[in-house]
Amino acid sequence: MVGLSAGEKNFIRGGIEQDLRADGRQRQDFRPILIETGVIPQANGSARVRFGATDVIASVKAELGKPNPLQPGRGKVAIYVDCSPTAAPAFERGGGEELSTELSAALQKCLLGGKSGAGAGIDLSSLMVLEGKVCWDLYIDGLVVSSDGNLLDALAAAIKAALTNTGIPKVDVGVGASPDEQPEVNISDEEFLQFDTSAVPVIITLTKVGREYIVDATSDEESQMSSAVSVSVNSHGKVCGLIKRGGAGLDASVILDMVSAARHVSQKLIPLLDSEIDAAEAASLAGQGSDVDP
Amino acid sequence: MLQSKSFMKMTRHGRAVKVVREHYLRDDIYCGVQYCKVCDTKDARLGSSESTILVVDTNVILHQIDLLENPAMDDVVVLDVVMEEVKNKNLSVYNRLKALCTSSQRKFFIFYNEYHKDTYVKQMVGETSNDRNDRAIRVATQWYQNHLAGSSRVLLITNDRENKRKAIEEGLSAETVESYVKSLGQPGLLDLVVVSSSEDVNVMEVEETRPSKRKAIYSEHKPMSEITHGLHRGIYHQGKLRVNRYNPFEAYVGSESIGDEIIIYGRSNMNRAFDGDIVAVELLPQDQWHDVKKLSIEDEGKDEEEGVHLVPGSADDAPRGTVPSAVPSETMNSTSCRPSGKVIGIIKRNWQSYCGSLEPMSMPAGDGGVAYALFISKDRRIPKIRIQTRQLGNLLNKRIIVAVDSWDCLSRYPSGHYVRTIGNIGDKKTEDEVILIENDINSRPFSMQVLACLPPLPWNLSPEDLMNPNRVDLRHVRVFSVDPPGCTDIDDALHCTSLSNGNFEVGVHIADVTNFVHPETPLDKEASQRGTSVYLVDRRIDMLPKPLTEDICSLRSDVERLAFSVIWEITPQAEITSTRYTKSVIKSCAALSYVEAQARMDDSRLMDPLTTDLRNLNSLAKIMRQRRIERGALTLASAEVKFQIDTETHDPLDIGIYQIREANQMIEEFMLAANISVAEKILKHFPLCSLLRRHPSPTKDMLEPLLRITASIGLDLDVSSSKALADSLDHAVGEDPYFNKLIRILATRCMTQAVYFCSGDLSPQEFHHYGLAAPLYTHFTSPIRRYADVIVHRLLAAALGISKLPPVFLDRNQLTSVSDNLNYRHRNAQMASRASVELNTVIYFRKRPTDTEARIVKIRANGFIVFVPKFGIEGPVYLVKRGEKSDWLVDEANQRVTKAGSGVNYRVLQAVKIHMEVVEHQPNRPKLELTLI
């Protein structure tokens, strides 16, 4: 990527100071959000989310597994993110590995809570099939197709949409198995369980440029940031996770200020996302079996 | 239009995978009705005007295929959804259905409802796939009704009450099979209709006036879910049930899970399983593992007894299981080590049509009504089958074909229905036909399409054939053939010329069948299906049409013929110094019979060039044969029977063992050499797709009966290798001049048969041919009568660069299935030949009761089995009358049976005098009986 000239830098900083950013947005405005669900039919659930020129895909695959013996009543969820070289030449030959790992870890923390699973946005006990024996393992894969800043927020939104799109087949557990052997399971072809994703939080990253902070920064804006804080907030306005990534040190009071700003933004963002997801779900249902020229 | 289908699938590792497939819907699928004005009628085959168009559901096809094959049923629409269901449920019915749909004689049309935009239905939530498919059938019927809009009647045929009700509700015409067939007004057709089992029960209740007396004869089959679960947990075992050909009350299930055969004794343990069914078996507690010996006399065997039959040619033909395992007799009374079990469920039925006759019965009083009769199959492995018929008088004393429909646990016998009549019992033509049907041999005349592939007659050598650079002109060479007398399909000829360096040039010339039979033509497909010519005593069923077998390909004398030649240079010590393969043109100078050839060689006055050639060949052959025997090739004996047939009545006039002469062995030797040379050549060029023939080494178990007999007479056989066995067979000489031959015959029946296989399917060590002691072997020398040779000819031609390799060779699965079919056909052809000889044996002895000498080959509790060398047959001789208690004791270690309290005993291999006579215990059912004099 070609670096910015001093004039461009000044223009970006100045715009943010005056609450009129280079693309005409105010500091707390998101770019137009576009959501499609069911884009990967082979997955149990999937969604593609675009924030302006940032474009990510999330998919959910469900596999039958054995629960962790320490938490016999819960299923397991893992999140992996990949950065496709299509998004930026810098990601080629594994160049995106570092960023991918960082994003995966941040999403894991913000959406799934800590190691204990406390504070998870997904009800892990709903993934239970037979206590201690069989559970669903969800593999959530994120793919960055095009990158123009604010990847974390976009990925979180995509995962929320993909989970809403997910149908997990109903499972019949074979009867008569003795307690010490793995039971036989039958997967239904017709009946699917839907997820309640209302508790899945959104992530809002506040990027500090100069003295102000903005939401949904483009990559040009991100290049001017001094530090950034990502806050995950659920529909009740509760903060589910918080990550400060890189950059200069912040006063604790500024952080608190940023958190409350994030909560404020979330009250606009969550309904917006929900309605977009619902619209996308409706479109994807209607799209099945639609007329297409052979 | 695009539909996407998705479903969940469990992988082998127990992982759930979502599978997504595209499904395209189209608007260019036509109705197939000839007078339709909307559709493209190019491929239409349904309907003249005013006919009824029938739409049938899956169960109608599965159960009523015999009815559908009757020409009275026509204008049938077969829906794609039905095709698929039939394919999944019963492959053999599917193949018959496919034949109906492709036959130009019949009006069956496949409508691809699943791809038609108006008839595709999506499975609804909560709907089972069965219901969805039934709905799809109704939607398609509806479409036909609207599409044809009154120009013809569209009728849905279904026996499913629910489906019929819904169809009528939706405004369709629907009828059951029975009511439709009744409406046709052809009473004969009604016998073909399979009565559904629920109605069957009603009928039986009428017949059995006290329903309370009806109790379950067999135990209920376990539900499928329980079976799968039990198999998974190792309680049940799955395998194919094979009924003992010689004792229908004994069956075996080869189980992979316990790595041994499970024996099933008695009909109640077999629990309604047929031979060839895939069953689930539960092992019986060990204290119920019966002693085999005891069982052969007790149990339900009362109305069954062993018949006289031909001497088995290999282990595959031999009675089995009747020998107990090698446990010393003391311990045998307590427990036996062979697991026995009972069938608890049937996973896949192998029901077919069976050939046989009705059990003799008196005509019921009320004539013309429905009568019940018991059908007895020719194949003893099949239980009696109950059928109902409206034409009992016509069927008694006839050979008929019957198909099985159901068997519920309340009835002793399965129920079935009459399919067709073959002819009168005992009529030679009928019995021949029965043999052919039983062995699945196609004896129909060749179709027009097949005959159209033949070159125009009369065929003559064309100048193009001579100009062909790949074809060598060998017409100047002194080629001749040696065959059995009267042979018309001559597929091999030889020549032998002395070279200036003292060596010989020997050529084997084989009819160039592939020059006329081109791959993928109807002719080729037909030959591939038939697999081999079948030789009955007085009839030959050709693999190829007569003009090819007897004229164009046959290497007759004094005519120019195309050949495929293997030409060696051989030293006088019979070492091959070079081999070459070429297509050729030959002109045979003499078609000799074995007797003629032998006579020429033996007549020392004859010094003509042809006789010299024969003598040279013979001396080479002797050396080659000696060398082969030294390598360990077995000279196994079989007793081939030859009949002399009356040319007018076709009855056998004389019977005797076929005499093998030096001339036969000479020809055989060169054919073996040619086959081996060709096998080497094709394998070198096509290591993965050559068709070869292997003969697996017999296992210790298989040789067990032989070893037990020889041990009892103090003869020690070394069976560690074929060489060792061959040597010990050579040393097995007793005071009886026939002793050695007898031992060889007994050894032969321990071997399995050689089989064809595709070289890519096995590892090179497994290619070995045990009997010939050759590392490689194939069949090249009889392309007129064996399809394997045709394949090998093509391989050889491709290896020489003469022609391209046909596509079948590139598809290993296809090649494997071709070789499987060849093995199946080959085996059936042999069984048919044997059956034909047995049939003629009975006819021969009917007028000629004979006394002759026989050898005991097996000891039984109530008698022994004898072998009659003169006629090549064996059969039981009973020391005790049926039903009487046996006072004979069996001494297993010494293979001896002794009468209690007296010194009278019989031992194995002992010579006895017997009387052979044909008796008729039941009218029209003659059988040959052997009695001790």
Added chain:
Amino acid sequence: MEYVKLSGFRLDGRRPTEMRHIHAEVGAVANADGSASFEMGNTKVIAAVYGPKEVENKGQQIGNKALVRCEYSMANFSTGDRARRPKGDRRSTELSLVIRQTMEACILTHLMPRSQIDIYVQVLQADGGTRSACINAATLALADAGIPMCDLVTSCAAGYLNSTPLLDLNYLEDSAGGPDVTVGLLSKLDKVTLLQMDAKLPLDIFENVMQLAIEGCKAIANLIRQVLLENTKKLEYLRGT
């Protein structure tokens, strides 16, 4: 197994010489110099082109023509059973090479000396024919990036199952183990630039199968041309001229 039914329908309802439904779009990746998405049935691929630009690694610079590079990657969720794939495994390296060589053959590299063109192809969903879909997507992306090419290279596969030549195999047909011929074609020049086959096939049948694949390439070329034309019209309209 039966892949072609009695009267010639394939399992998914197509006839032997029909392609799957194709959807192509230009401009899938906003920040790239050129990009496109290409779908053949359930196979979905995105391609992005960056360049021509300065050569990053000066050691790779070529004096008289442009350096073309290509990287192929598969998303974790692109196949039925999910798998974490290591970057740069043998298969992707081979595919990267195939795509690079095919594209290099149609780019007029001599017009852009000492510069670099990066092509990235990302498989979102694989259902047979990924190789061809990648090449078609790359062609569209290159055209979108305005990179001079001598012709549009398009690709299509054909196979041979149940003794029938079949166009554009899906995954199910592809896994049947029959021969699979992938052809890359410069449609206007009528030159084959890519030809791969992975099983034995007699020459005369091969000829038919290859001819079928070539017909497929030509059909795709027409479609791609159409897509580019529409896109140009749209751009023209946006510019308001």
